[in-house]
Amino acid sequence: xxxxxxxxxADKILEFKPSLSSHVKRRLRITEKLVSQLFQxxxxxxxxxxxxxxxxxxxxxxxxxxxxxxxxxxxxxxxVWAKDITRIKRELLHQICHALVGVENKHNQKWIDxxxxxxxNKIKKYVLSNRRCDKQKAFQFKLNNLSKSASIKxxxxxxxxxxxxxxxxxxxxxFKFNDDSRFKGLCYGHxxxxxxxxxxxxxxxxxxxxxxxxxxxxxxxxxxxxGHRKIWQDKAKELGVIWTKKYQQ
Numbered sequence: 001x002x003x004x005x006x007x008x009x010a011d012k013i014l015e016f017k018p019s020l021s022s023h024v025k026r027r028l029r030i031t032e033k034l035v036s037q038l039f040q041x042x043x044x045x046x047x048x049x050x051x052x053x054x055x056x057x058x059x060x061x062x063x064x065x066x067x068x069x070x071x072x073x074x075x076x077x078x079x080v081w082a083k084d085i086t087r088i089k090r091e092l093l094h095q096i097c098h099a100l101v102g103v104e105n106k107h108n109q110k111w112i113d114x115x116x117x118x119x120x121n122k123i124k125k126y127v128l129s130n131r132r133c134d135k136q137k138a139f140q141f142k143l144n145n146l147s148k149s150a151s152i153k154x155x156x157x158x159x160x161x162x163x164x165x166x167x168x169x170x171x172x173x174x175f176k177f178n179d180d181s182r183f184k185g186l187c188y189g190h191x192x193x194x195x196x197x198x199x200x201x202x203x204x205x206x207x208x209x210x211x212x213x214x215x216x217x218x219x220x221x222x223x224x225x226x227g228h229r230k231i232w233q234d235k236a237k238e239l240g241v242i243w244t245k246k247y248q249q
Contacts, residue, residue, distance in 0.1 A: 024080055031079050031088055042096055042118070051076040065091045067098035093120045139179040143198070150202055157201055161194065161213045168239065170220040177201055185212040187219035194220060214239045
């Protein structure tokens with residue numbers, strides 16, 4: 001059933017609350033019984049439980065439930081239209097985990113450890129997110145603790161990159177260094193960013209690095225979706241880019 005149609009039905013259900021359908025009444029009864037059991041099991045009797053009638057109207061993460069210091073809330077729409085009670089239990093455990101570790105911990109490592117302990121499913125994305133966050137912090141620490149000569153070189157390269165980007169009409173692009181040593185440079189079309197590998201920037205001579213910057217500027221000009229095809233090659237030649245790989249025409 002299309003989501004929009006579901007929402008219209010849910011709106012009608014809310015409008016005539018006294019005459020809720022038997023399916024909805026049964027689903028709410030089962031959910032509230034499950035809440036009572038789980039609150040008792042995890043010693044959270046002090047918490048209140050309620051439904052949120054607005055949350056599921058948007059598609060953002062967090063539309064199914066929320067947890068505050070004194071209350072766990074589930075979306076009424078989610079409870080009514082969830083495929084089965086297992087799905088509701090999974091969301092409840094997710095929110096109970098927030099209550100156990102403290103809502104301020106969000107999805108950090110403390111929350112992940114507790115989630116694994118009580119059997120919350122589908123936490124892989126939070127684990128990966130934390131790893132990315134740790135990696136970014138480590139990279140930022142590395143940048144902040146470079147030698148004076150390395151810092152001066154990076155600032156000089158950044159100035160040169162910005163000047164080249166402005167010269168070739170892609171001044172709206174941002175420039176940054178990244179910790180991806182697999183590629184000398186990358187061009188991100190979706191957020192208008194050109195990134196140069198820190199390893200490449202620190203260990204290669206500046207003429208090679210300038211060549212990489214121009215390589216990525218050519219991607220920015222023609223569009224990253226063209227890859228290294230002829231349209232990119234023509235623009236790269238025009239900018240004076242040198243490459244040794246054999247790219248497909």
